[in-house]
Amino acid sequence: MADAARANEEHAWRWSARVAVLLPLAALAFAVTVLAVKAWPAIEVNGWGFLTGSQWNYGSSYGATVYTHGVAHPMGSAYGAWDIIAGTLQSSVIAVIVALPISVGAAFALTERLPAWISRPLGFAIEILAGIPSVVIGLWGLLTFGPFLAKHVYPIVADHMPDVPVLRYFRNPVGSGEGLLTAGLVLGLMIVPIIASTTTDLFRQVPRLPKEGGEALGMTDWEVASKVTLPWVRAGIIGATVLGLGRALGETIAVALIGGSILHIAPNIFQPFTTIAATILSQLDGAQTDGTGFAVATLAELGLVLAVISVGVNLAARVIINRSSRLGGPVGRGA
Amino acid sequence: MVAAIVGIALSSAVIAAGPAGAKLPKSGVETPPSATLIETGSTLLYPLWNLWAGGFGDKYSQVTIQTAGTGSGTGITDATNGTADIGASDAYLSPAVVSANPSLENIPLAISAQLVAYNVPGVVAHLKLTGKLLSQIYQGKVTKWNDASIAAINPGLTLPGIPIVTLHRSDSSGDTFLFTTFLSKADPTGWGATIAFNTTVPWPNAPGALGEAGNSGMVSGCKATPGCVAYVGVSYQTQVLQAGLGYAQLANAKGHYEVPSAATITAEAASFTKKTPASGTISLIFGPAAAGYPIVNYEYAIVNTKQSDASKAKAIRSALEWAVNKNDGNASSYLAQVNFQPLPASIVTASLKQILKIT
Numbered sequence: 001m002a003d004a005a006r007a008n009e010e011h012a013w014r015w016s017a018r019v020a021v022l023l024p025l026a027a028l029a030f031a032v033t034v035l036a037v038k039a040w041p042a043i044e045v046n047g048w049g050f051l052t053g054s055q056w057n058y059g060s061s062y063g064a065t066v067y068t069h070g071v072a073h074p075m076g077s078a079y080g081a082w083d084i085i086a087g088t089l090q091s092s093v094i095a096v097i098v099a100l101p102i103s104v105g106a107a108f109a110l111t112e113r114l115p116a117w118i119s120r121p122l123g124f125a126i127e128i129l130a131g132i133p134s135v136v137i138g139l140w141g142l143l144t145f146g147p148f149l150a151k152h153v154y155p156i157v158a159d160h161m162p163d164v165p166v167l168r169y170f171r172n173p174v175g176s177g178e179g180l181l182t183a184g185l186v187l188g189l190m191i192v193p194i195i196a197s198t199t200t201d202l203f204r205q206v207p208r209l210p211k212e213g214g215e216a217l218g219m220t221d222w223e224v225a226s227k228v229t230l231p232w233v234r235a236g237i238i239g240a241t242v243l244g245l246g247r248a249l250g251e252t253i254a255v256a257l258i259g260g261s262i263l264h265i266a267p268n269i270f271q272p273f274t275t276i277a278a279t280i281l282s283q284l285d286g287a288q289t290d291g292t293g294f295a296v297a298t299l300a301e302l303g304l305v306l307a308v309i310s311v312g313v314n315l316a317a318r319v320i321i322n323r324s325s326r327l328g329g330p331v332g333r334g335a
Numbered sequence: 336m337v338a339a340i341v342g343i344a345l346s347s348a349v350i351a352a353g354p355a356g357a358k359l360p361k362s363g364v365e366t367p368p369s370a371t372l373i374e375t376g377s378t379l380l381y382p383l384w385n386l387w388a389g390g391f392g393d394k395y396s397q398v399t400i401q402t403a404g405t406g407s408g409t410g411i412t413d414a415t416n417g418t419a420d421i422g423a424s425d426a427y428l429s430p431a432v433v434s435a436n437p438s439l440e441n442i443p444l445a446i447s448a449q450l451v452a453y454n455v456p457g458v459v460a461h462l463k464l465t466g467k468l469l470s471q472i473y474q475g476k477v478t479k480w481n482d483a484s485i486a487a488i489n490p491g492l493t494l495p496g497i498p499i500v501t502l503h504r505s506d507s508s509g510d511t512f513l514f515t516t517f518l519s520k521a522d523p524t525g526w527g528a529t530i531a532f533n534t535t536v537p538w539p540n541a542p543g544a545l546g547e548a549g550n551s552g553m554v555s556g557c558k559a560t561p562g563c564v565a566y567v568g569v570s571y572q573t574q575v576l577q578a579g580l581g582y583a584q585l586a587n588a589k590g591h592y593e594v595p596s597a598a599t600i601t602a603e604a605a606s607f608t609k610k611t612p613a614s615g616t617i618s619l620i621f622g623p624a625a626a627g628y629p630i631v632n633y634e635y636a637i638v639n640t641k642q643s644d645a646s647k648a649k650a651i652r653s654a655l656e657w658a659v660n661k662n663d664g665n666a667s668s669y670l671a672q673v674n675f676q677p678l679p680a681s682i683v684t685a686s687l688k689q690i691l692k693i694t
Binding site: 056058061062063065076173176262271282285286287288290291292 | 431531537542544
């Protein structure tokens, strides 16, 4: 009797676990499928030009309705998302460039340098930063940080840039603070807690012996860090960075507030721009006034592009992690 | 047998009574049942709806009107899918939306206008601007305030050499619809042929252009950006002046420069009163009135005439009848606070006909 009951329990437990694993996958598949179905009319009409074109024209919804491949849309509507995709990639790259050194440096300081009575509350404070809602950070960026940067920091940078090919991107005009660089900096600030807390945990796992051995051999702090600690946790840091990058790619409200909502590539790093998520947010209401439903389908297609980019970034990270796991560092596994 | 006779008698009594809910009492406003109405949409109309919600609630405490300023596009969408009971919009419904939803009506409630505000330090008087010039500015072809074309029509004003920063609405906006209609009519071969008018348009790449959300965003954005030019609803005229911004005299179709005032707005609207169709769908922009301000419009309530709940339909009718009544919502005590003008009597009659269709 007791055996049968235990066998049933075991059975129920195993099945619950299987359902628990399948539910998130089913939810993801459902979301992507519904998005694809909603976007299908737009995919048919926009074609591959959607990824390379640069205009976002609703057409004259107060004019005639035309039919392309059997799909109804306003006359003159033409959509190309390259400027929006570029804005997404640019702001996320800036965010990672800003966040990575800060996070790794903070993790180092917390685990190796600072005494426990400072590092514990500081570590806690960094994790609290992750809990601040994006809209609050966006509001701070819009009202305080952006204007401060535009008045005091950007002019110093912009005035001293020579007129040569790459650095030309950093020259005047500086604008009012709403733009690519401000958004990139704020996004970087938002992903620092993600990368820093994961990196701190990783550094704590590095065994003492190799590090102490390195110091005993006369290596400096920096050499121990760069040749022992970092290679040991390289895969983990890449993973944490990709997590942060995923958040930066999908961040909506902060970019919508700070970015300036201009559907073109920013002509220099201080000017307004937009990302996919911010575009969907700011354009959805307008898209719904298109009585043919084509504009909403195009926004769904844009969402699908973002989903594909996120998945692609994650897959690329897995490949990099696998590669670097196989190459051992000079000391130990380096996995 | 008796039941059949009673049944026939009852049904003939119903037929004799006529269409349900289509009678207007002597006061002009039906008494509403208890209800909560949701109004959302145009930020131009939002300040007035707040005043109306207060006034209507004082008279009929059994009805609460909840208001929100979310943009005309949202107003139209929410009214279409039933999220809001009354959608507020500066733009009339597009033919595509009307054919997809034949039971939607756009009902004129009041007459409003739009300013062109600017932040040009040192200019105190009302700058003169034309629609064609604004079209050039928003296309990025005229980039500085002391450009020859601006100086030519403003002799005697010292204009600074600062760059012009154009502000436009990033949300789906009836104000964008009004402004781009003005630019299309004033510059038909340029703006009208390439970009045309809509609640959202593909704005050309003017240097430094910014997108702002809502009329309040336009005012605060313009205040924070020296050299800005922005289109703002007349209900925000006080805020524009408090922010230290100026607003332009615009050239109408007869070439006269006019500021938005009760006289100029009423003159413009009057030139279209006879031409307004029963559906209320007409643009009042860039009209033939010699002394008319060129950017004037009807403020519309977008309502679905086929309501699912008869008592809510009566509450909606009551609120709208109160709003267009010249002694209630259309009285100057309300309209003057937002610089709107009352509807002419013939338009009030037409609006009431539309309102009585809501069942």
